[in-house]
Amino acid sequence: MWTRRQVLAQIGLAAAAVHTLDPHELCCVMPADAQTAGKDLFELKKVGDGVYAAIAAPRYKVNCNAAVVMTNDGVVVVDSHSKPSAARALYNEIQSITKQPIRKIINTHFHWDHWQGNEVYANANPGVEVVASERTKENLTRPDAGVGGVPYIEKQLAALPGEIAKLKADIQNETDPAKKANLESNLQQAEEFQKELQNMKPALPTRTVATTTTLREGGREIQLHVLGRAHTNGDLFIYLPKEKVVATGDALIDWMPFLNDGYPEDWVRTMDALGKLDFNHMILGHGEVATKAHLAFFRGYLADLVDAVKKAAAAGASLDDIKQSVANQLASKYEAGMSRYPVGRYRDRVGVNIEAVYNKTVKKG
Ligand SMILES: [Zn+2]
């Protein structure tokens, strides 16, 4: 691991200049896409002055993106991936840039892929605060909250033997060497993930926010916005007004949204509220850093989806028919933009999205 001084030497700065640099300047002279030790897990990209996005690489078990905010007396990290080893890789990377402690972990929502690495930061940094919305803290211990939280660790552990058995069978049956190698990698990742889950010591929120709150962290203003229900009932948006950056969690991603724990109609309104903030860049829950233009596209998908499902249902169509017709109806506008990654593509998810909207807006009403 590098010391700060070694980092400075590496980037060719005179030793005399070292003590005149503050941590912001130090981190900002790092190349925007510095080679990372955990490159198979994430790539650290500079988004603003002392603000980084750790963009997750595709893995068998998905990791969320994280946001890293350097301050004058510590570091704030938003979301912690799906497992301690992934969080540890990012923590090591952060420690190669600054020896300042991690002061806060902020969880955008309760889903497994956003908080299961919390313990790494908590163990390495006594006094670290784990911050989330009140709803998210509740969800993290509720058995019926959805795909995340302490009870969901048990559900993942219950599902893994089946997943592992299927991967083993698929490996046996696969004849294409490239596909076989991919399956073998997936099997290894599944087995490692199982071990990590078995040993997990969950670090839950130590501080909650009920309404929009401003933190002043080592010279930086970090606003935590509670804007309404969206991807979950407890989404938190982390907004840096000076740097004009927002971290959105999965309320905004660069592939098809997951609606099952969400509130489609509220979500559209929450996106409108987010749009009122003044920012240029968004660190999304998944996918590359986006400009504000992506907000209109993503909101448009949700609004058009809700509208189309309701109209088709009102005209008497069955859910099966709606799945066909609405998927095709929205494709020209959204299929290309929602299919930019190997996962979460339009045709993979549009059916379950339609069913979720149908269940949450038509059936219940
Ligand atoms: Zn996620």
Ligand SMILES: [Zn+2]
């Ligand atoms: Zn999520």
